[in-house]
Amino acid sequence: MRRAFVVAVALAVAAPAFADSLLPAAELANTALPDAKQEAKAKALMTNLRCLVCQGQSIADSDAELAGDMRALVRRRIAAGEEPQAIRDWLIARYGNWVSYDPPLEPVTWPLWAAPLLLLGAGAWIARGRFRRRRVGPN
Amino acid sequence: MKTRTIRLILWAPLVLFLVFVGLFASGLIRPSSSTIRSKLIGQPLPEFALPAGVPGKPALARSDFTAGKPRLLNVFASWCVPCIAEAPQLVQLRDAGVEIDAIAIRDRSEDIAGFLARNGDPYARIGSDKDSSVQLALGSSGVPETFVIDGKGIIRHQHIGDIRPEDVPALLSAVQSAQ
Numbered sequence: 140m141r142r143a144f145v146v147a148v149a150l151a152v153a154a155p156a157f158a159d160s161l162l163p164a165a166e167l168a169n170t171a172l173p174d175a176k177q178e179a180k181a182k183a184l185m186t187n188l189r190c191l192v193c194q195g196q197s198i199a200d201s202d203a204e205l206a207g208d209m210r211a212l213v214r215r216r217i218a219a220g221e222e223p224q225a226i227r228d229w230l231i232a233r234y235g236n237w238v239s240y241d242p243p244l245e246p247v248t249w250p251l252w253a254a255p256l257l258l259l260g261a262g263a264w265i266a267r268g269r270f271r272r273r274r275v276g277p278n
Numbered sequence: 279m280k281t282r283t284i285r286l287i288l289w290a291p292l293v294l295f296l297v298f299v300g301l302f303a304s305g306l307i308r309p310s311s312s313t314i315r316s317k318l319i320g321q322p323l324p325e326f327a328l329p330a331g332v333p334g335k336p337a338l339a340r341s342d343f344t345a346g347k348p349r350l351l352n353v354f355a356s357w358c359v360p361c362i363a364e365a366p367q368l369v370q371l372r373d374a375g376v377e378i379d380a381i382a383i384r385d386r387s388e389d390i391a392g393f394l395a396r397n398g399d400p401y402a403r404i405g406s407d408k409d410s411s412v413q414l415a416l417g418s419s420g421v422p423e424t425f426v427i428d429g430k431g432i433i434r435h436q437h438i439g440d441i442r443p444e445d446v447p448a449l450l451s452a453v454q455s456a457q
Contacts, residue, residue, distance in 0.1 A: 160357045160384035165409040191314060191419035204384060205419070208410035233417030235317050 159204055167214035168207030174218075181214045184223040187240045188213070188230065197240060313438045316417030316425075323351075323431045324415040328405025331382040331390045338379050338405030346429040348456035350378040350449070352401070353413060355385050356393035358421040364440035365397035371446060372400035376453050379403045383413055383421055424449070428456035 172178040185199035190206040198206040198213075216226050230238045242248045318324070327339035336342075343349060352368060354361040372378055380401045382390050390404065407413055416425065418436075426435035426449070435452040437445065 160355060161386065161389065162384045162408060205410055205413075208384075209414065211409055212411060212414060230414075233317055233414070234314055234419070237314060 164204070164207045165211035167211040167218075169210070170214075172214055172218055177217050178214075180223055181210075181217040184213055184217070184226060185210055188227070189238050189240060191234065191238070314419045315438070316433070316436050318417045318433050319436055321433060323427055323433055324412075326405075326412045326415060328381065328407055328412060330387075331380070331385065331404030331406040332387050332394070335401070336403040338381065338403045340431065342379060342403060343427045344429070344431040347377065348426060348428045348434070348453050349402075350376055350453065351416075351425040351427055352378055352380045353383060353416070353418050353421055353423040353425075354380055355383045355421045356389040357385070358383075360440035361393075361422045362397055364422055364442075365400075367441040367443060367446055368400040369398045370443075371441075371449060374450060376450070377402055379405075381405050381407050381412055383407050383410055426452045426456050 172181060182199065186197045188198045188209065190196045190198050190201040190203055190209070192203045192205050193201045196206070198209045213226055217223065227239055227241075236242055236245075236248075242251065244252055323340055323343055325340050327341075328337060330337040343351070350368075350371065368378060378400050380403070382404055385406060385408070387406070390406075394401075405412070416433075418425075420438070422440055424437040424441060425433055426437075428434050434456040435449075437449060441449065
């Protein structure tokens, strides 16, 4: 019983086994750029790019090695004077819109953008009906 | 409103709820596909030049892919377990006359040499991509992946994951149709 408990706890806290290389993280993966303005640009872009191997996270949040290499790529290009939008476009050309957390307005994505407005409109319409009924109603 | 319409409307929340339950259940039973295909299929291989992965074997650059013959470009790593599983299939492809080059991701030359000694060496050239930058330029999101490049340097096909024995005929025909 006790052994089963220990095994259960060990399984519960075990980290998933990522196949990782033996190389250290890329140079700019975890080091901020010396120029604070450039670093802010890079950071903003990183929180907007999806990690390719840990798909629920941005590359800014992920510890995966490929995410580190993507951060290094972003910092390297920002330091070289490239605009964040150009870097994002470069990645989208390779991985599709999927890689960005900022989906563009397209026929496929317009329901995504229209849904909040439609829901807000529907809510306003329902609320209007309710308020009016209360004002007019006898009770 | 008529009582009948109101009664029908009262069912709407339950119907909506069941629709959501269905959505969640289908998401749990069959999670959305997690393989990200490269968008560069049909486009030229990006420009790159990598240093040699192991001493005694040529390095790899884009210019190696424009010699007029289709080649396989295998993205692998010595620390990648599925890469061990696909090694016999790569040897089989090489024996069938397919020329294979490789990019080793985040690897050290002594580890690559050990991997080749253990699992066979089907590669004509190996480039070492220590910071995954060429992998990212290819639109590849993991190891192993295998690209079919035609004789003019255009990416024709991407195989994601390890090459199983049953994948070999499809890859052979992809190479043949890239002639």
